[in-house]
Amino acid sequence: MVKAERIRIYDVARVAGVSVATASKALNDTGRMTEETRKRVKQTAAALGFRPNAMARALTQQRSFTIGLLTNDTYGRFTLPVMAGVSEALVDQGVSVFLCGIEDDAALARLHLDAMLDKQVDGIIATGKRIDRRLPVDLSHLPVPVVYAFTEGPDDAVTLVSDDAQGAREATEWLAQTGRMSLVHITGPESFASVTARAGAFRAVAGQGAQVLHGSWSESWGHEAIAKLWDGDVPRPDGIFCGNDQIARGVVDALRERGVDVPGEVSVIGFDNWEIVAAATRPPLTTIDMNLKELGREAGRLILDLAEGKPVDPGIRTLPCKLVLRQSCCGDAIAVHNQGEALQES
Amino acid sequence: MVKAERIRIYDVARVAGVSVATASKALNDTGRMTEETRKRVKQTAAALGFRPNAMARALTQQRSFTIGLLTNDTYGRFTLPVMAGVSEALVDQGVSVFLCGIEDDAALARLHLDAMLDKQVDGIIATGKRIDRRLPVDLSHLPVPVVYAFTEGPDDAVTLVSDDAQGAREATEWLAQTGRMSLVHITGPESFASVTARAGAFRAVAGQGAQVLHGSWSESWGHEAIAKLWDGDVPRPDGIFCGNDQIARGVVDALRERGVDVPGEVSVIGFDNWEIVAAATRPPLTTIDMNLKELGREAGRLILDLAEGKPVDPGIRTLPCKLVLRQSCCGDAIAVHNQGEALQES
DNA sequence: GGGAATTGAGAAACCGTTTTACCGATAGTG
DNA sequence: CACTATCGGTAAAACGGTTTCTCAATTCCC
Numbered sequence: 001m002v003k004a005e006r007i008r009i010y011d012v013a014r015v016a017g018v019s020v021a022t023a024s025k026a027l028n029d030t031g032r033m034t035e036e037t038r039k040r041v042k043q044t045a046a047a048l049g050f051r052p053n054a055m056a057r058a059l060t061q062q063r064s065f066t067i068g069l070l071t072n073d074t075y076g077r078f079t080l081p082v083m084a085g086v087s088e089a090l091v092d093q094g095v096s097v098f099l100c101g102i103e104d105d106a107a108l109a110r111l112h113l114d115a116m117l118d119k120q121v122d123g124i125i126a127t128g129k130r131i132d133r134r135l136p137v138d139l140s141h142l143p144v145p146v147v148y149a150f151t152e153g154p155d156d157a158v159t160l161v162s163d164d165a166q167g168a169r170e171a172t173e174w175l176a177q178t179g180r181m182s183l184v185h186i187t188g189p190e191s192f193a194s195v196t197a198r199a200g201a202f203r204a205v206a207g208q209g210a211q212v213l214h215g216s217w218s219e220s221w222g223h224e225a226i227a228k229l230w231d232g233d234v235p236r237p238d239g240i241f242c243g244n245d246q247i248a249r250g251v252v253d254a255l256r257e258r259g260v261d262v263p264g265e266v267s268v269i270g271f272d273n274w275e276i277v278a279a280a281t282r283p284p285l286t287t288i289d290m291n292l293k294e295l296g297r298e299a300g301r302l303i304l305d306l307a308e309g310k311p312v313d314p315g316i317r318t319l320p321c322k323l324v325l326r327q328s329c330c331g332d333a334i335a336v337h338n339q340g341e342a343l344q345e346s
Numbered sequence: 347m348v349k350a351e352r353i354r355i356y357d358v359a360r361v362a363g364v365s366v367a368t369a370s371k372a373l374n375d376t377g378r379m380t381e382e383t384r385k386r387v388k389q390t391a392a393a394l395g396f397r398p399n400a401m402a403r404a405l406t407q408q409r410s411f412t413i414g415l416l417t418n419d420t421y422g423r424f425t426l427p428v429m430a431g432v433s434e435a436l437v438d439q440g441v442s443v444f445l446c447g448i449e450d451d452a453a454l455a456r457l458h459l460d461a462m463l464d465k466q467v468d469g470i471i472a473t474g475k476r477i478d479r480r481l482p483v484d485l486s487h488l489p490v491p492v493v494y495a496f497t498e499g500p501d502d503a504v505t506l507v508s509d510d511a512q513g514a515r516e517a518t519e520w521l522a523q524t525g526r527m528s529l530v531h532i533t534g535p536e537s538f539a540s541v542t543a544r545a546g547a548f549r550a551v552a553g554q555g556a557q558v559l560h561g562s563w564s565e566s567w568g569h570e571a572i573a574k575l576w577d578g579d580v581p582r583p584d585g586i587f588c589g590n591d592q593i594a595r596g597v598v599d600a601l602r603e604r605g606v607d608v609p610g611e612v613s614v615i616g617f618d619n620w621e622i623v624a625a626a627t628r629p630p631l632t633t634i635d636m637n638l639k640e641l642g643r644e645a646g647r648l649i650l651d652l653a654e655g656k657p658v659d660p661g662i663r664t665l666p667c668k669l670v671l672r673q674s675c676c677g678d679a680i681a682v683h684n685q686g687e688a689l690q691e692s
Numbered sequence: 693g694g695g696a697a698t699t700g701a702g703a704a705a706c707c708g709t710t711t712t713a714c715c716g717a718t719a720g721t722g
Numbered sequence: 723c724a725c726t727a728t729c730g731g732t733a734a735a736a737c738g739g740t741t742t743c744t745c746a747a748t749t750c751c752c
Binding site: 059099120 | 352397398399400401402404405410411412415420421422426429430433437438440442443444445446447454457458460461462463464465466489564565566592595599621622623626
């Protein structure tokens with residue numbers, strides 16, 4: 001740590017032989033002056049390694065180039081990609097992100113919120129681990145704009161969610177297109193909005209009679225569900241769409257243990273594309289990716305627009321999910337699908 | 347979003363019938379005045395909902411109550427608990443944390459670093475996913491203090507790491523104490539400092555002849571290693587200590603598939619206490635927890651001390667790991683161990 | 693050639709606090 | 723009673739920039 005005196009605009013002005021006002025205008029490309037003067041100031045600033053004090057600047061400009069990211073997803077499975085996207089979208093605009101982890105603790109949330117407002121954030125992005133739950137703090141009536149990403153906000157808010165129905169549709173359609181006739185959906189608790197959205201889309205494609213099994217979001221529920229399906233005297237499915245990758249992993253493991261070939265006899269598709277689970281499954285899971293990083297990027301762009309006073313329509317914005325093919329599902333078709341992607345990209 | 351005019355200290359002063367200077371001093375418990383005046387100012391401030399503008403304050407105090415957290419662990423497995431700890435230690439001191447994800451990208455790192463320095467952070471915590479790798483940016487000679495947490499820094503830096511050797515020792519000793527005679531260590535690539543540290547400690551307890559198998563950090567390596575041990579004509583171990591939970595999960599799965607009872611015939615211990623892996627394993631994994639959240643807390647405390655100019659000894663601080671007992675290891679002993687913990691806590 | 697418009701730049705005000713220096717009034721002292 | 727401390731509080735100068743206003747010197751126009 002070296003306490004080098006920071007160069008102030010005053011120093012730049014003195015060295016360049018102009019007033020502080022002129023220096024400021026030169027560096028910000030505002031005001032009027034000879035192109036020569038402007039250039040000279042800029043050069044001396046660069047030579048001196050001048051970097052404006054962001055706080056001083058914020059004080060006059062009423063703009064801190066800082067936003068707050070409020071999340072209750074301590075575990076970070078959903079929040080992390082969102083954060084990465086937000087940060088990525090903002091860093092080259094010179095905007096920094098305050099991270100505030102609040103674990104469903106209203107007092108803690110309030111503490112963080114106040115700290116951020118005191119620090120004059122230009123906006124707040126609220127994000128959570130569940131699309132149909134609100135953070136434990138009221139963010140309406142704040143003096144700064146708010147964007148809700150992957151968490152529920154007021155009706156008139158700017159909200160970003162991933163398209164559960166479309167993702168489920170893609171998965172189910174893929175199973176159908178690759179010749180699977182008898183489909184089942186094994187998913188989480190009915191109380192989750194995303195569960196009913198996905199189940200609805202599944203039924204719309206697979207037929208209203210198609211079976212949907214609700215349980216917990218765990219591997220063990222995947223095992224249990226397979227036990228139910230295989231040990232009972234119900235007809236066995238040849239295509240299984242799971243509500244998340246953990247359930248899917250449980251399902252694949254259970255099938256292997258019963259000697260059922262995946263994807264030979266049964267295709268399995270998961271949801272979330274949680275690398276660590278999807279890639280470690282044997283065989284690796286075909287799954288739905290919610291594009292959370294892109295969701296984060298979009299949230300970053302929106303909060304920036306709002307902070308700059310640009311008009312942004314309130315309402316819910318739905319971002320599409322993407323099917324990610326791996327071996328748990330119709331091995332042969334993968335090449336074709338990927339080829340299609342490659343062609344689209346080129 | 348409601349653009350309510352923010353109350354300034356000027357307003358408080360006017361309403362309380364004092365000068366701005368007096369108001370400031372009253373609110374900060376500095377200067378001299380009647381206790382009555384101080385109280386009156388505080389009350390009107392509270393009544394008006396006055397919150398000081400942190401930027402204006404930072405400008406005079408040369409202290410922004412803001413720190414930066416630089417990390418190259420995009421995936422977040424190690425960083426997330428550290429972040430949570432840092433944040434927790436700082437939030438009630440009014441310090442906010444800038445999150446900067448830099449993915450081994452030197453230019454990006456520089457960008458974030460400059461943005462943070464411009465914003466006058468009081469300090470920087472550098473953290474990574476690997477204890478023996480440096481971030482792609484030089485943080486020495488900065489005008490602010492730096493603490494390195496779970497990543498390598500210069501020799502004279504303040505550095506925090508978890509005690510790999512002690513953790514490995516605890517695991518191995520536990521295996522030995524619970525009657526396991528023939529121990530093996532299945533771990534990651536030798537190029538990792540933590541691997542050699544853990545392997546060294548393992549050998550120190552298990553005997554220099556004890557076998558150590560190096561591979562990748564994956565479940566599949568766990569399977570492979572078990573194949574090597576069980577299919578060869580080498581003596582089979584009855585206690586396996588793994589370099590991380592993923593390997594351990596692979597090991598447990600492979601043993602189950604071979605009909606080997608865990609923990610009946612073989613005890614397995616992992617490393618990392620990565621809930622999602624450790625808890626989903628059948629049986630759940632006994633493992634070593636690196637106490638990363640506490641490491642984060644300590645990093646927060648240290649950077650705060652440094653920011654306040656308190657003296658902090660440079661050098662490497664080692665934080666102990668903790669054995670977390672689950673069913674993959676000597677079921678009977680768990681009650682006893684946990685009872686001991688409960689007694690210690692009370 | 694004289695008045696108006698434009699140009700280039702600087703002085704000063706401002707952003708919202710904290711802090712230093714100062715000042716009148718009261719209290720204490722010999 | 724004159725003489726100094728102490729007390730309670732204020733005015734003004736920072737902090738490091740941006741922005742508005744002003745102004746002298748030029749250029750333009752008829």
